[in-house]
Amino acid sequence: MLIEQSSQQIMAFEFESPFQQVLQQQRPLLRSFNKAKKWQLWLSDRPMLKRSWVNFAGLDKQKVIHITNIKNENLVSTIEKALQNKTCSYVVACIKHLNEQDKIRLHNAVLASDTTLFLVNDESDAQHNPYH
Template structure:
């Protein structure tokens, strides 16, 4: 995260990735979910999660799993499988194209899982389901 000072009233924050922004913005939620004795799954199409960010957020790095290089077409089914396994306290997925059919699939899987699913758009606008 880079912080630029343009004036005393204006401060611009530039995040290195959508995952870093999510860790910063959702820190209280993630820390509360961190207390569960379950995995914390992060999914993306490229490496985007740094251990230093996990440490800064106060998460247990022993429970954080980051699967990267997932193709978008495999991402929905991977999320569904992880939700159905009920072994994660939360799942964060970086996803760009979510059509209505896939959104319905994920909503059904979330309802049956008791797992929090955070979907992050790669242009740094986040979406929370459940």
């Protein structure tokens, strides 16, 4: 994580990946999931989760699974399956586009499971613009 100070009132944070931002901002919540004997699933279309970040966040690296190279069009069904299996404490998914039908599908899948879902916007503009 790179921290730049533009002035005394404004600080801009730039993260190497959306996953690093989730680990930084949700660290206490994610660490609370370590107590469960379930997997911690991270899904993305490219490698973006570093072991050093997992260690820094204090997560049990033996419970963290990162599945990459999932095409955006297959991501919603992959998330649904993970939620239906109920073997994860949480699922973090980096997604580019989510239509209303996909939102409803995921909402229903979350309601039917006891799993927390973190959806991370992976739009290139939002990723590189700290004020977006």
